[in-house]
Amino acid sequence: MEKKNFTVSIYTENNLGLLSRIAAIFLKRHINIESITASPSEVPEVMRFIIVVEVTEEQIKKIVGQIEKQIEVIKAFYHTAEEMIYQETALYKIKSSEFLDDLNVQAFIKATNARIVTVTPKFFVIEKTGKRNEVDELYETLKPYGLMQFVRSGTIAVTKNEMPITGILEKFNTTNSIS
Amino acid sequence: MEVKTASFEKTSADTSMTVSGAEAVIKCLLEEGVETIYGYPGGAIMPVYDELYKYQDKIHHVLTRHEQGATHAAQGYARVSGKVGVAMATSGPGATNLVTGIADAQIDSTPLVCITGQVGSHLLGSDAFQETDIVGISTPITKWNYQVTRAEEIPEVIAKAFYIAKSGRPGPVLVDITKDAQFASLEFNYKKCSGIRSYKANPEVDLIQIEKAAEAINSAKKPMIVFGQGVILGGAEELFKEFVEKTGIPAAWTILGLSALPTKHPLNVGMVGMHGNYGPNILTNECDVLIAIGMRFDDRVTGNLDHYAKQAKVVHLEIDPAEINKNVYADFPVLGNVKETLKALMELVKPNSHKEWHNRFKELYKTEYKKVISRNLDVNKQDLGMAEVIQEININTEGKAVIVSDVGQHQMAACRYSDFTQTRSNVTSGGLGTMGFALPAAIGAKMGAPEREVVAVIGDGGYQMTIQELGTIFQTKVPVKIVILNNGFLGMVRQWQQLFFDRRYASTEMTNPDFVTIAKGYHIEANRVTDRTQLKDAVKAMIDHDGPYFLEVKVEQEENVFPMVPTGASVSDIILE
Numbered sequence A: 001m002e003k004k005n006f007t008v009s010i011y012t013e014n015n016l017g018l019l020s021r022i023a024a025i026f027l028k029r030h031i032n033i034e035s036i037t038a039s040p041s042e043v044p045e046v047m048r049f050i051i052v053v054e055v056t057e058e059q060i061k062k063i064v065g066q067i068e069k070q071i072e073v074i075k076a077f078y079h080t081a082e083e084m085i086y087q088e089t090a091l092y093k094i095k096s097s098e099f100l101d102d103l104n105v106q107a108f109i110k111a112t113n114a115r116i117v118t119v120t121p122k123f124f125v126i127e128k129t130g131k132r133n134e135v136d137e138l139y140e141t142l143k144p145y146g147l148m149q150f151v152r153s154g155t156i157a158v159t160k161n162e163m164p165i166t167g168i169l170e171k172f173n174t175t176n177s178i179s
Numbered sequence B: 001m002e003v004k005t006a007s008f009e010k011t012s013a014d015t016s017m018t019v020s021g022a023e024a025v026i027k028c029l030l031e032e033g034v035e036t037i038y039g040y041p042g043g044a045i046m047p048v049y050d051e052l053y054k055y056q057d058k059i060h061h062v063l064t065r066h067e068q069g070a071t072h073a074a075q076g077y078a079r080v081s082g083k084v085g086v087a088m089a090t091s092g093p094g095a096t097n098l099v100t101g102i103a104d105a106q107i108d109s110t111p112l113v114c115i116t117g118q119v120g121s122h123l124l125g126s127d128a129f130q131e132t133d134i135v136g137i138s139t140p141i142t143k144w145n146y147q148v149t150r151a152e153e154i155p156e157v158i159a160k161a162f163y164i165a166k167s168g169r170p171g172p173v174l175v176d177i178t179k180d181a182q183f184a185s186l187e188f189n190y191k192k193c194s195g196i197r198s199y200k201a202n203p204e205v206d207l208i209q210i211e212k213a214a215e216a217i218n219s220a221k222k223p224m225i226v227f228g229q230g231v232i233l234g235g236a237e238e239l240f241k242e243f244v245e246k247t248g249i250p251a252a253w254t255i256l257g258l259s260a261l262p263t264k265h266p267l268n269v270g271m272v273g274m275h276g277n278y279g280p281n282i283l284t285n286e287c288d289v290l291i292a293i294g295m296r297f298d299d300r301v302t303g304n305l306d307h308y309a310k311q312a313k314v315v316h317l318e319i320d321p322a323e324i325n326k327n328v329y330a331d332f333p334v335l336g337n338v339k340e341t342l343k344a345l346m347e348l349v350k351p352n353s354h355k356e357w358h359n360r361f362k363e364l365y366k367t368e369y370k371k372v373i374s375r376n377l378d379v380n381k382q383d384l385g386m387a388e389v390i391q392e393i394n395i396n397t398e399g400k401a402v403i404v405s406d407v408g409q410h411q412m413a414a415c416r417y418s419d420f421t422q423t424r425s426n427v428t429s430g431g432l433g434t435m436g437f438a439l440p441a442a443i444g445a446k447m448g449a450p451e452r453e454v455v456a457v458i459g460d461g462g463y464q465m466t467i468q469e470l471g472t473i474f475q476t477k478v479p480v481k482i483v484i485l486n487n488g489f490l491g492m493v494r495q496w497q498q499l500f501f502d503r504r505y506a507s508t509e510m511t512n513p514d515f516v517t518i519a520k521g522y523h524i525e526a527n528r529v530t531d532r533t534q535l536k537d538a539v540k541a542m543i544d545h546d547g548p549y550f551l552e553v554k555v556e557q558e559e560n561v562f563p564m565v566p567t568g569a570s571v572s573d574i575i576l577e
């Protein structure tokens, strides 16, 4: 089976040890995490992890099974790139001298919808939000100008289809009488 | 409004009282019906031990001689009684010594609650004396774990711990409690946990899946059942027996499924896997429908997966969704507690006898009997064989004993030759293969089933890994019977060296101490058998003895366990000699 990029979305209780529990599931199988983010989700007090990995579909199914098995995981989903709307953000720091001398760069930045966020006499900081490959392209373009620093965020993504977390949580509330 | 992530039962007595965190721990255990716990004291857990002293008429704390022993004893207790085993230790080395037992309980789905003391919360992260990140260490080997830093958390966390340990697919849970949380006080009000919103203990039974599975079973010409511990954990033994009898399907067991169906039941066709029986291994690759019940297709069971039951449609009854399609693809997955799924399935399956198919198992048994079993039991060979000893134990206990085995050749002999008539009778370390398991596990087993005879069968190697627990036996007078099958070798490893490493016996020969003298040093009645003629009387004397007893049996040094599926081979390439 062919390896693909999969995005795993994990809804969890806000528990301290959970990140290492989830990371261990990948580690144990020698699977490199391409990107990981954690943030509060659309549901109050529920966290959402977004993890991108390159594996086969068979592997990702088993991994999601292991993730869901963790007590504090409410639900985990996996999606292919086509099923997601996703973005990444990157920051590029470039020497001002290089930058000011070359008008091409300025034009390129405009064309790629990147943004200049800071200008100082010594350096410029450019921000780019977009698909993984767009961030990569800008990186390749700016590299010859001497990138002083480069940093990119993890992938953040929403699915085209619904992920029925609220329903799962409501079901618990109605089947377990509050005491 | 506070978000409710778990539900709790109403308390019977709604009177709360102010107690210390340490006292709360004991009160929680009492609320959960805990009578016996195993552990070892130390600095960071001293406040709890101080309370144990005050509550000693209500809760029996067994001082093992090593924390590993405490976990294995708690496992033995849980395995025979079906209750949650409890182990306790101090921080640092006390906590790390629990690790082997926790890992063993995780892989064998044994419900355990482990409570560890931790340095004061203000010291966390400072590399304080005996500070170890036991929550981090135990994360991959626990079903759940948690560090308590505030006394008020204790009742809710312990309630959750018990609920998680015993519900669904059981497993070990660890609760780490900082010393300041043990000293601080709280309003104690205990409510048992009845649900956690992010955790589904029992998947809902899907009747459509059941119908499809029943259809596959009904139309099968050569069906075979492989059952595991799920039958025991689900308390479904009676139901399972009815199912087997109604369908007439030959049933084989994994090492942890052993004793869920009586050994001598006519439809019990023996063990599958590496040292399993000939028939069920060969016929795994001939059956048309393989019905896996509460088992997880461990590699010791399946051998080479590329050649495992490829011709068969697989029906898999399983409580843990992550086990479905993990190793073997299930054509008919049936999720749920086997007690529920078997019940539903029972109504849809048709009575059958599968006589001819069953005869195939009988024929292959005859082959195995001729080539392996009759030799193992042969009383005319020079040295005593392990199987002969197990046979003698069967005779003297009438198949009613709990047999606790360690890991190695003797374990295979114990599992292959023990005669079980009751469930929860086989206690062994299956998934982890932990040498040193049996002696402490036998202590727990006897305490968990005091009315039953408990016989530990151990190799001379594994015995010395937890031999210090003789001290626990001496102190508690727990009447376990200990049989050492002494072959002077780390036998199972020696067998592999003989077969696959040209007899290069690297570090497997052992110079052993005088085991009888050691037992006597602990004032345990002890005897030694060096010759076949002494065996009968010696085993009888051991079983008849009122109190703990140690019996060393000198067995053939270089006996090998057969049949055997060599690693990497298919189960049907099982060899007999």
Ligand SMILES: Cc1ncc(C[n+]2csc(CCOP(=O)(O)OP(=O)(O)O)c2C)c(N)n1
Pocket: B406, B407, B408, B409, B410, B411, B433, B434, B435, B436, B458, B459, B460, B461, B462, B463, B485, B487, B489, B490, B491, B492, B493
């Ligand atoms: C803690 C641990 N260490 C090492 C092993 C590897 N191992 C498996 S069986 C075995 C030999 C056991 O020897 P003994 O206890 O004498 O039993 P026998 O096989 O001779 O019956 C060893 C070393 C293990 N299973 N567990």
